[in-house]
Amino acid sequence: MTAPGPLLARFGLSWPGFSLDVDLTLPGQGVTALFGPSGSGKTTLLRCIAGLERPAQGRLVVQGQTWQDGRLWVPPHRRPIGYVFQEASLFAHLSVLGNLRYGLRRSGLDGSPQATQRLEQAIGLLGIGHLLERRPDRLSGGERQRVGIARALAVCPRLMLLDEPLAALDQRRKEEILPYLERLHRELDIPMLYVTHAPQEMARLADHVVLLEQGRVVQSGPVADTLSRLDLRLGEEQGAVVEAVVDALDPEWHLVRVAFDGGQLWTRDPGATLGQRVRVRVLARDVSLARHPPGASSIQNLLPAQVVELAQDEHPGLALVRLRLGNSHLVARLTRRAAAELGIAVGQPVWAQVKSVALMR
Known part of the structure; x- marks a missing residue:
């Protein structure tokens, strides 16, 4: 099966106090x-x-189809x-099903077999079948947003655009809806552009990351490469993600071991299965360094690495250290005094002690 073509986007526009200049x-x-x-x-x-903004200079190609170029x-x-x-932004006077069908009517797809199939698929993927007869005022914030996503999917899009879809939700509702977004990622072959300012969402959902600053692209690349950058100032959220495979289960202690090309890590078992591909996130605050293999310790994830x-x-008292483990990277946060006492330097072999690992998906 041929992979879908890339999205090519080049835009230039200027407003008072802001300009956008991107080529992606x-x-x-x-x-x-x-x-x-x-x-x-x-x-x-x-x-x-x-197409809600029309920059004077722009070119946009989506999967081989040109949507903007010069006069086009x-x-x-x-x-x-x-x-x-x-x-x-659901219509208060319509039921959930009425809101979904309204979107289809506006797109001219209502009644078509393809749209009917996609609507049923969206309802199933987002788990809203039991909500179809409810009005919006009887839905939680997370339920309303799931309906909004289903409405966007029902029009058979070739591209999904999500503008901070979880920003208006509290943490509990965010945790409720994230598994549904992961399910869309796994089961639908629709590219998604996802705007977020939340590092956890980016680490959990994204395959590719574009870093923007003052209307310019600072970095564009795979999520693992981007999140381990030291100039990506994320405070307590600073860290890295690693793609791994579950290679061992320990039912006695309710632990799971994941393997990647830089080693193995133990963490709590969320119900994983052997051979399952997972993504793990390791925060910089949970990584410490040693020049030599330490003795007995409660930290059981010990990996050889290179600075x-x-x-x-x-903070002026803290330092960040980027580590290579095989083809993967981790980030450690140390006090500058500790880094000086250990003589931490680029190229130096060290032992990374990983206190905590989070399975993202």
Whole structure:
């Protein structure tokens, strides 16, 4: 099966106090996160792709189809996209099913076999079948957002645009909806652009990350490479992700071991199965370093590594250390005094002690 073509986006626009100047080639599948501080241009870029902004200079190609180039301009209503906003904005006088069908009528797809099949699929994937007769005022925030995502999927999009879809939810509702977003990622072959300012969402969902700052692209690459950058200032969320495979289960202690090309890590068993591909996240605060293998310790994840980069952290007393383990990377946060006493330097072999590991998916 031929892989879908990439998304090519080149835009230039200027407003008083802000300009957007991007030239991107993005994967034609999976989830691409647009990440950066407020005002960096994430939503503006998304709106340009949707056709809600029309920059004077721009070119947009989605899976081989040109939507913008010079005088060529495909208007928003003719672009096969699903757009999910921070708020679902459902019609209060319609039931959930009525809201879903309204979106189909607006797109001209209501009644078509393809749209009917996709609507049923979206209802099943997002677990909203029991909500179809309810009005929006009888839905929780997480339920409303799941309906909003289903509405966007029902129009058979070739591209999904999600603009901070969890930003308006509390932590409990975010945890409720994240598994559904992961399920969409696994089961649908629709590329998604996902705007977020939450490192946890990016680490959990994204395959590719675009870092934006003041309307410019700072970095664009795979999530594992991007999250381990030392100039990505994330405070307590600083860390790295590693793609791994479950290679051992310990039912006595309720632990699971995951293997990657840089070693093995034990963590709590969330109900994993042998051979399952998983993503693990390791925060910098949970990694300590030693020059020699330590003796008996409660930290049971001990990995040989090599120092590849050093940087001062946001606090002047702290340092960040980027480590290479095979083809993977981890980040450690140390006090600068500890780094000096250990003589930490680029190229030096060290032992990484990993206190905690989180299975993301």
